[in-house]
Amino acid sequence: MDYSFKINRKMFKKVLVAEDIDSINVGIATMLKDLNIKNVAHCQYCDDALVKFKKAQYDKEPYELLICDLSFKKSHRKDQITTGKELIKMLIAEQPDLKVIVFSVDDHPKRVKELWGTGCLNGYVDKNRWGLKNLATGIQKIYNGETYMSPAIESQFKKKKVLSVSNYDNKLLSLLADGYSQEEIEQYFKKHKISPSSRSSIEKRLKDLRVDFGAKTTIHLVMMAKNLKLI
Secondary structure, three states: OOOOOOOOOOOOOEEEEEOOOHHHHHHHHHHHHHOOOOEEEEEOOHHHHHHHHHHHHHOOOOOOEEEEOOEOOOOOOOOOOOEHHHHHHHHHHHOOOOEEEEEEOOOOHHHHHHHHOOOOOOEEEEOOOOHHHHHHHHHHHHHOOOOEEOHHHHHHHOOOOOOOOOHHHHHHHHHHHOOOOHHHHHHHHHHOOOOOOOHHHHHHHHHHHHHHHOOOOHHHHHHHHHHOOOO
8 A cells, every 4th residue: 555654663563453344354454564563353343342352451462552433234143332432432441541543434523523522532534535544644643642533524623613413402403303383392392391491592592503503594404404414
């Protein structure tokens, strides 16, 4: 693979890869070999990754870096850990100094922001045509004590604001999307003890959301929230 940087002689010695797609595992394996990383374990199931991780700890030869996808396709197995997010949380709880890179097709700003905000990640790389090169760059930078986001993701974070909504806003916009009137939403909020529930509070919050999103109307606001996968 052609890299745009000089490969360090010093590098992570032991890496755990949690990825369920064979072709992607092959690409990652080749890239890690190019980086002079020879001790690599590949797991297609999160439960298997946890077992390998605990075995390495027991042998006092812990993994230094985890490269992890976020979503894993369901299979015939009944696994306890079904997402990369769960796996990362468990491994960091066991080994706080473990370095973690998410390598995922999920590049939605809201989800990236939520995961990055947990403090568990050192890198986030989106899977695209430059994914492996960006992953290699991220590994180098993280080994040198830096953090890394691939360019497309980083550009989202350089914006003044990454749009997100609270649980209250999510429920409000979801009810509007389902055809509820503001009067019906007021009654729903009061019935389910969601506060604030007054008509004036609902109207004010919708006005603020329209300003935040740059929406011309409430219908436009709901459409934008749907397109951004916020509801």
